[in-house]
Amino acid sequence: MNDKILIIGTGAIGGFYGALLAKAGAEVSVVCRSDYPVVSAQGYRIISRDLGNWNFKPAQVVTRAADFQGAADYVILCSKLTADINRVELIRDAVSTHTVIVFIQNGVETEQEMRNAFPDNEVVSGLAFICCNRIEPGVINHLAYGKLTLGNLPQSVSDKTHHLAGLFNESGIVCTTMDDIVTGRWIKCVWNAPFNPLSVLSGGLATQDILRTQETFIRDIMQEVCLLAAACGHPLPDDIIDTNIENTYSMPPYKTSMLLDFEQGRPMETEAILGNSVRAAERESLACPNLQALYALMKLRELKIQSSSSLSDNAV
Amino acid sequence: MNDKILIIGTGAIGGFYGALLAKAGAEVSVVCRSDYPVVSAQGYRIISRDLGNWNFKPAQVVTRAADFQGAADYVILCSKLTADINRVELIRDAVSTHTVIVFIQNGVETEQEMRNAFPDNEVVSGLAFICCNRIEPGVINHLAYGKLTLGNLPQSVSDKTHHLAGLFNESGIVCTTMDDIVTGRWIKCVWNAPFNPLSVLSGGLATQDILRTQETFIRDIMQEVCLLAAACGHPLPDDIIDTNIENTYSMPPYKTSMLLDFEQGRPMETEAILGNSVRAAERESLACPNLQALYALMKLRELKIQSSSSLSDNAV
Numbered sequence: 001m002n003d004k005i006l007i008i009g010t011g012a013i014g015g016f017y018g019a020l021l022a023k024a025g026a027e028v029s030v031v032c033r034s035d036y037p038v039v040s041a042q043g044y045r046i047i048s049r050d051l052g053n054w055n056f057k058p059a060q061v062v063t064r065a066a067d068f069q070g071a072a073d074y075v076i077l078c079s080k081l082t083a084d085i086n087r088v089e090l091i092r093d094a095v096s097t098h099t100v101i102v103f104i105q106n107g108v109e110t111e112q113e114m115r116n117a118f119p120d121n122e123v124v125s126g127l128a129f130i131c132c133n134r135i136e137p138g139v140i141n142h143l144a145y146g147k148l149t150l151g152n153l154p155q156s157v158s159d160k161t162h163h164l165a166g167l168f169n170e171s172g173i174v175c176t177t178m179d180d181i182v183t184g185r186w187i188k189c190v191w192n193a194p195f196n197p198l199s200v201l202s203g204g205l206a207t208q209d210i211l212r213t214q215e216t217f218i219r220d221i222m223q224e225v226c227l228l229a230a231a232c233g234h235p236l237p238d239d240i241i242d243t244n245i246e247n248t249y250s251m252p253p254y255k256t257s258m259l260l261d262f263e264q265g266r267p268m269e270t271e272a273i274l275g276n277s278v279r280a281a282e283r284e285s286l287a288c289p290n291l292q293a294l295y296a297l298m299k300l301r302e303l304k305i306q307s308s309s310s311l312s313d314n315a316v
Numbered sequence: 317m318n319d320k321i322l323i324i325g326t327g328a329i330g331g332f333y334g335a336l337l338a339k340a341g342a343e344v345s346v347v348c349r350s351d352y353p354v355v356s357a358q359g360y361r362i363i364s365r366d367l368g369n370w371n372f373k374p375a376q377v378v379t380r381a382a383d384f385q386g387a388a389d390y391v392i393l394c395s396k397l398t399a400d401i402n403r404v405e406l407i408r409d410a411v412s413t414h415t416v417i418v419f420i421q422n423g424v425e426t427e428q429e430m431r432n433a434f435p436d437n438e439v440v441s442g443l444a445f446i447c448c449n450r451i452e453p454g455v456i457n458h459l460a461y462g463k464l465t466l467g468n469l470p471q472s473v474s475d476k477t478h479h480l481a482g483l484f485n486e487s488g489i490v491c492t493t494m495d496d497i498v499t500g501r502w503i504k505c506v507w508n509a510p511f512n513p514l515s516v517l518s519g520g521l522a523t524q525d526i527l528r529t530q531e532t533f534i535r536d537i538m539q540e541v542c543l544l545a546a547a548c549g550h551p552l553p554d555d556i557i558d559t560n561i562e563n564t565y566s567m568p569p570y571k572t573s574m575l576l577d578f579e580q581g582r583p584m585e586t587e588a589i590l591g592n593s594v595r596a597a598e599r600e601s602l603a604c605p606n607l608q609a610l611y612a613l614m615k616l617r618e619l620k621i622q623s624s625s626s627l628s629d630n631a632v
Contacts, residue, residue, distance in 0.1 A: 036374070126454040201517050202616035207624075213619055217612040220605070289605035297613070300518035303529055307521075 001225040002027040003167065003299075006094050007058075007074040008065060010035070011133040013104065015140045017078065017148070019046045019056035020171035029060035029068060031094075034131025036063050038138040047135075048142035051172045065094035074100045074164060076126075081105040082267035088117040095121060100160050102150070104128050106257070107272025108189050109232075110151050111182060123153045124161050127188050133260075140162055146173040151181025186229035187236055191244050192273050194221040196258035197294045198302060200268070206253035215245065217290075224288045229276060231284040270298040319483070320506065322388040322410050323374075324381060325395025326351070328448040331456045333394065333464070335372035336487035345376035345384060347410075352379050353442070354375060354454040363451075364458035367488045381410035386628040390416045397421040398583035404433040411437060416476045418466070422446050423588025424505050424575070425548075425596050427469050428542075432624045439469045440477050441497040443504050449576075467497025482524040502545035503552055503629035507560050508589050510537040512574035515611045516617060530560065534608075540604045542562060544593060549599040581621075584616040 003026040007018040031053040043057035062068050064076075075094050079085055087103065090309045097100060101118055103110070104126035114123050131143040141296045150165055152158050157177040168175035178184045194217075198210050211218055222241045229236050235244075261268045274295040281288040319342040323334040338344040346466075348355045359373035376386050381391075391410050395401055404420065411417060417434055419426070420442035430439050439617045447459040468474050468479055475491040481631040484491035494500045511534075514526050527534055538557045546551050577584045597604040 031566060070476075072541040085560055197614060198613070201613050204617055205622040209619060209623065214612045214616060217609065220608075269537050290609055293533065297514070297517050300514060300521055300526060300530060301523060303519050304519040307525065309538045 003073045003163075004059075004070060005029070005074045006031065006065070006068055007020070008075060008077050008091055008094070010039070011080070012134040012140050013128055013130065014043050014076070015056070015134070015138075016046060016048075016076030016142055016146075017076065017104065017128070017132070017168070019044055019054070019140075020051075020173060021167055022056050022058070023054065024167040024171040026167055027059045028056075029062070029072075031059045031062055031065055031068070031090075033063055035134075035137040038063065042138055045139045047140065049076070049144070049241050051142065060150065065091055068094045071096045074102055074160075077103040077105070078099070079105070080261070080267065081107045081110060081269055081272040083271045084267050087113065092117070097121075100124060100158075100164070102126055102164070104148070105272065106188065106192060106269050107276055108185050109276040110185070110272060115153055117293060122158055122160060124150055124152055124158075124164075125185065126150045127184055131254075131293050132286075142147040142306070148173065148175040149178050149181065149184050150175065151178040151184065153181070155180050155182070180234070181188060183229070186225065186232070186234050187240060188223050189224045189229075189273060189277065190236065190240055191248070192256075193225050193277060193291060193294070194218045195248070195254075196256045196269070196273055197258040197298050199259035200262045201294075201297055204236065204255075204259060204263070205249065207248055208254060209252040211245070211248050219245065221290045221294070224276065224281075224291050226280050228284070228286055228288055228291070231286050232280055255313065262301075268298070268302065270295070287300060319389045319479075320375075320386060321345070321390045321392060322347065322381070322384055324391060324393050324407055324410070326355070327394070327396070328450040328456050329444055329446065330392070331360045331372070331450070331454075332362060332364075332446070332448050332458055332462075333392065333420065333444070333484070334374065335360055335370070335456070336489060337483055338372050338374070339370065339492065339551045340483040342483055343375045344372075345388075347378055347379070347381055347384070347406075348576070351375065351377055351450075351453040355372060358454060359530065361455045362458065363456070365460070366496070367458065381407055383417075384410045385631065387412045388415050390418055390476075391415070393419040393421065396577070396583065397585055397588040399424045399587045400583050408433070413437075413581070416440060416474075416480070418442055418480070418553030420464070421588070422478070422508060422585050423506065424501050425592040426501070426588060431469055438474055438476060440466055440467055440474075440480075441501065442466045443500055444567075445504075456623045457554040465494050465497065465500050466491065466492040467494040467500065469497070471496050471498070480552070496550070497547070499550040499552065502541065502548070502550050503556060505545075505589060505593065506538050506556055507564070508572075508574075509541050509593060509607060509610070510534045511570075512572045512585070512589060513614050515570060515572040515575035516578045517613055520571075520575060520579070522571060523564055523567065523570040527561070527564050535561065537606045539596075540607050541593065544597050544600070544602055544604055544607070547602045548596055553587055578617075584618065586611070586613070587623060 002226040042108040102121040102124040125150045129147040165175040324347040356377040416438040418440040443465045445463040481491040
């Protein structure tokens with residue numbers, strides 16, 4: 001019998017990974033809100049430089065988890081982790097006794113909420129290293145990369161997780177598993193903590209321009225993430241900063257996901273990446289002035305977006 | 317005989333203070349570039365809520381210091397202190413043996429360049445606490461405040477400085493003198509170092525919104541300026557941070573001068589306020605992570621303004 005998989009949060013990442021799982025033979029359904037009219041009629045069109053182009057017609061297209069028919073083997077949450085969403089409420093109605101809950105999202109210290117809400121389910125944390133965009137309703141452009149890393153919470157890899165990783169690998173992308181996925185989250189944060197906010201606060205610079213002119217500052221921020229991860233019980237590899245710097249120099253100039261969200265007026269993952277880091281630093285009594293400054297500045301930037309405060313044209 | 321005064325850098329601040337000195341009976345000339353056609357024909361129109369409206373017709377209107385006729389008793393430099401100007405070259409041709417050089421500009425550690433260039437002249441450092449705008453060529457709107465503080469370098473107040481302060485006081489504004497004007501510059505920097513860059517990096521927030529939501533961050537930045545000033549030999553009053561916070565809460569919501577420069581596409585005083593502070597911190601081996609972060613971010617913001625780097629729409 002085919003695996004029954006429900007994807008929730010079907011922007012570019014959810015639609016793309018759902019389409020891959022369908023390609024590997026799973027019965028994939030989606031909870032889809034804004035693009036519902038197009039997706040329920042036609043499904044998704046995937047355009048991928050590396051994997052070719054194909055159509056993905058979900059088994060069920062619904063607008064909320066409660067409308068999903070049947071019992072899901074896996075519920076995969078792919079929404080952005082922004083302050084305006086309630087992750088537990090988004091998925092609760094589709095979770096049954098044997099459902100494995102997978103969340104593929106950025107950010108650190110995002111585990112406990114899910115474990116508390118679903119103490120009797122397997123909870124799997126996932127990290128996506130991918131460049132893809134929704135270019136119009138139901139049309140997803142996969143530009144580069146695609147690698148996934150999965151691991152059960154708190155620290156293991158179950159048979160069901162190995163099985164899911166196998167489906168992804170059959171579909172043509174690389175999916176690895178990691179016994180300590182929480183360390184994996186901190187590793188991803190080493191890159192996200194500097195480049196995501198700096199791309200927004202600079203007014204839209206690509207990664208290359210940021211790194212080329214402010215490498216010392218980038219390294220200082222990365223160092224704070226490393227110290228913080230270690231303080232939280234997840235020491236990172238010694239060469240992780242050098243590796244991130246070298247890899248970023250050899251990447252093409254990028255807009256970060258936070259910059260794309262900013263430019264398109266969408267909520268940003270400020271809390272998941274910076275807010276949770278700063279709160280962890282406070283809990284561990286660790287000074288992280290750069291992370292604090294970036295968090296404060298991103299909160300100001302968000303306040304400016306929300307407000308249209310009337311100003312007098314005075315100068316001091 | 318009337319004092320011969322040459323104002324160089326006749327944006328809003330130079331035009332306004334020049335008009336006050338003329339009102340007090342001095343013979344005031346101006347070096348004026350962009351507004352030369354209007355100013356040479358009609359002079360300045362000053363519109364002031366507190367001091368009324370009047371016209372100021374300069375004795376001479378020239379486009380460069382070399383064209384000034386006669387010997388100036390005072391040369392007063394009022395340009396913004398941005399990376400693109402050479403202060404010494406702007407004034408050199410109008411400086412003679414007995415000329416007192418006054419610079420009314422923001423920033424810290426700005427003294428040595430002037431003292432080195434004019435070792436035989438009196439050099440006076442000035443600080444303006446004022447809200448005024450050039451609303452069209454030759455028309456200056458004085459919105460509020462206006463106080464000046466003057467002091468000779470390195471640490472004194474000369475008779476000629478007392479005399480100049482007297483002219484300003486006769487004209488209707490308050491002008492005080494200060495034996496240690498360098499300390500005065502650090503005091504002004506306590507406010508400028510947080511509010512100027514945060515107004516730009518937030519995307520245009522007024523002072524009230526910044527302070528209301530990020531008071532702790534503001535205090536952290538101010539504390540670094542205080543420690544730095546002390547390390548540079550200029551300890552500041554114990555209550556300076558509290559005073560600045562209270563005063564800012566009781567001011568109307570402001571756009572900072574740096575935000576106005578940013579919005580109008582003019583160069584910003586990043587180097588004078590932040591770059592010079594960070595370099596002083598390095599010289600004194602003092603950790604100032606917040607000032608460093610703000611400086612790095614402002615440099616990135618300026619790089620974005622200068623560049624129109626081509627970006628691919630990728631997301632990580």
